[in-house]
Amino acid sequence: MGGGRWRLFVFRLIPVWALCVALGLGAAFISLAGGNPWTAYWAVAHGAFGDVFGFGATLTRMAPILLAGLGVALAARVGLFNIGAEGQIYLGGLGAAWVGLYVPGLPAALHIPLALAASGVAGGLWALLPAYLRVTRGVNEVITTLLMNYIAIQGVGYVVNGPMMEPGAPYPFSPVLLDSAHLPLILPEADAHAGILLGLAAAVGLHLLLHRAALGYRIRAVGFSPPAAAYGGISVRRTMLGAMFVSGALAGLAGAGEVMGLKYRLFDRFSPGYGFDAIAAAFLAGNEPLLVIATSLFFGALRSGGSLMQRAVGTPVAIVIVIQGLSILLLTLGLVLHHWEPARRFLRGGGPRPAPAPAVERTNVELS
């Protein structure tokens, strides 16, 4: 292996190295608290993949992370940070529940698509507002999407405690959705629903869109340089608004899966933070849709195996969030490593430049 290829190998696999180091630091964290990291990680792997129940649980957790992660990735491709996937998941769940509860008399073949469409529109509109404020008034979408998460979560809380609450329920949740709005199960013995198929299809579709279609080219052009894209005749505003709507719609579909495939009810606080897992998954995948499949499987497995770990080994499942934070942090450091002097020295000698950071390099350029 020549020097150039060796360098390429080191830099292309930065996400993998970041994940490995994050798992290593997580192991240190576990042993500092008196746990055994090997048994803890073994419990995670066993819980996530050991049997059909575990694998089904992994798939059900992977589905929302994949769908919302694709949304986050699409927004990043057009140059926007969608940190509001969590809120869009809630809005999507609300839209799906509304159609699933109150639109009677439809066959499943119509009811399911209609409920999914409602979730997509609800999530999409929730994402469109911050995008609109960004392109028309220059309001930073990072903070607006973050604030809107809290509004969405409380809003769904209000709905399931009020107008949509099951009468006499011991805990705030909606009545059961009409049968015709239940997503089919793909692993009936393990409760894995068809949401995962939706996610896989969306990943392939988004990949084709970004890399094979003119629209995808426009999206990436805007993401690389809004002024250059505008000069090239692309409407930056329309592209950003459209991409952000689809981004929110994908996160909304993630919420629909939770409601229509898993519980068949709308629950208060039904997402344990999938919208943030989605950010980790998208970023670790370099915003490549097909790679989001792998990263969402990883984070889904951490979540499903994590609960077994907590029961069997006593290590709190919050370690999963620590590992997520560490992996994003290490990856973002890794992606700029080539600016660091020792790494520059390593790279000197005409090797191929490492892949440029896929996430948005923010330029404070006025959009017009």
Next chain:
Amino acid sequence: MSSFLSLQVLVDFLAATIRMATPLGFAAVGGVFSERSGVFNIALEGMMLGGAFGAVMGSHLTGNLWVAVLVAGLAGGALALVHAVACVSFGANQVVTGVALNLLALGGTTYLSRVILRGANVERVRAFEILPIPVLGDLPVLGPVLFRQTALVYLLALLLPIATVVLLKTPWGLAVRAVGEYPRAADTAGIGVTGIRYTCVIVSGIMAGIGGAFLSISHVNMFTENMSAGRGFIALAAIIFGKWHPVGAFGACLIFGAADALQLRIQTYDLGIPYQVPVMLPYVLALLAMCGLVGRSPAPAAAGIPYRKEES
């Protein structure tokens, strides 16, 4: 009698406004420094959470409240140091780093509180009590609102003018602003961009950590998971609404604090409104403040852009 009652209600409301605005104020005033030096700090949220946990640990282990505040400041400062290394030295993406630090703080404090506090979340620790200021505390209306608060409120009252003067009236403050507007020019003039950004980010982390301490050991005396509940993000909105000026940012915090105090009252008076609606109020107000009133906001020109000396 009824007029006395309504005055009492108003005084309680204003006192609560100050109380709710204080943690936001620490985070926002510190955040102004970070952003004026050119570094976005959306990890304010995680730094507050780390500070809240650090304060409870410090109080639990030493029983000394000022040591607890110090630990809180160190916890926030340590997270800020990571932010500075990543964003200033490495030139990493500031939003992504902030997201990572928020996750790290949320996971880390939840994990540690389960491990150390045995998951009970109710372990009581010593906390700041109301410290009336002699004479002033006996004034009508103003006394209970401004001068019967906990020590951390007075600390913020002391820090706010200092921060304002340092940022706007000293050569160092001018250097900070220059670095945030046009780092290359500042660099050419012999100002150390890296040193100033490190200092400002760490100051912001320490302040956010102390704001977190207010959440956990002032009025309440325990840590609960994710107790910062988005206050770091509201502080970010306050910075923008306050046009990157310490006093303006604090003024915005007073407005958001008033919304928080109002929603608590709506909840306790049982007006028949489900509690989720008032809980949304501070977030909705922060959102409206950002979109309706800011318009084209004069953000520091270099905020969010890493500075790399060797490239042109």
